[in-house]
Amino acid sequence: MKSIVVLISGNGSNLQAILDACASGFIAGQVTAVISSKADAYGLTRARDAGCAAHSLSHQDYQNREDYDSALQQLIERYQPDVVVLAGFMRILTASFVTHFSGKLLNIHPSLLPKYQGLHTHQRAIEAGDSIHGCSVHFVTEELDGGPVVLQAKVPIFADDDAETVAARVHEQEYRIYPLVIRWFCQGRLQQQGNHALLDNEPLPQYGYAHDDDEHDF
Numbered sequence: 001m002k003s004i005v006v007l008i009s010g011n012g013s014n015l016q017a018i019l020d021a022c023a024s025g026f027i028a029g030q031v032t033a034v035i036s037s038k039a040d041a042y043g044l045t046r047a048r049d050a051g052c053a054a055h056s057l058s059h060q061d062y063q064n065r066e067d068y069d070s071a072l073q074q075l076i077e078r079y080q081p082d083v084v085v086l087a088g089f090m091r092i093l094t095a096s097f098v099t100h101f102s103g104k105l106l107n108i109h110p111s112l113l114p115k116y117q118g119l120h121t122h123q124r125a126i127e128a129g130d131s132i133h134g135c136s137v138h139f140v141t142e143e144l145d146g147g148p149v150v151l152q153a154k155v156p157i158f159a160d161d162d163a164e165t166v167a168a169r170v171h172e173q174e175y176r177i178y179p180l181v182i183r184w185f186c187q188g189r190l191q192q193q194g195n196h197a198l199l200d201n202e203p204l205p206q207y208g209y210a211h212d213d214d215e216h217d218f
Helices: 013-023 042-049 065-077 095-100 121-127 163-186
Strands: 002-008 029-036 053-056 083-086 105-109 132-139 149-156 190-193 196-199
Touching: 002 013, 002 042, 002 163, 013 029, 013 042, 013 163, 029 042, 029 065, 042 053, 065 095, 083 163, 105 163, 121 132, 121 163, 132 163, 149 163, 149 196, 163 190
Parallel strands: 002 029, 002 083, 029 053, 083 105
Antiparallel strands: 105 132, 132 149, 190 196
16 A cells, blocks of 8 residues: 655645545555644544544744755655645745655646646636636646646636636546546556656656547546
8 A cells, every 4th residue: 555645735625535535445545644734724634534644734833945845844754655645735845845755746736737827727717718727637846837747637617607616616627637646656557757747658748648538448
């Protein structure tokens, strides 16, 4: 069983999807620890309810980002993780942290990368007049939301949608594709090689696996 450490900052709905996938055997791994940047994050309750170690680590206790990330790194390493999963972790990570966990650091971002890196992605997509939006699972590199994409899922944007409506639609897809990507990683099928993601030793295209209308056997 692979050791999975999940970093959160809030409600932890993606965390719950991962916990459920581990419990059902869909992911051949175990969430060994959940670490939140906020002490009142509901995701910590989800972790405790699932029997996982739950920690909060506030940046306010550290002088700078480097000190915080160093402490975070040390805490994560206590669980000897095979993969570190960012699930709504609302902090920009330092280069040294990303380098340390290179190749086993995954994130999910609420847009079809490379579009709309950063925050407020749903509102930005609406304001741009997009009819298609979505989410992306990617490896984390030093570039913010710029690592190689593994898998994307698309959702429609309708004329009367607001950001909250679009967010709910995107979340439903996040709960599907994030556990799937973690499953691939824990099976040893997925790896990062430089600025490329490889699945079954084959480089994935820019927008990840199963893009467009291709049919695949997961």
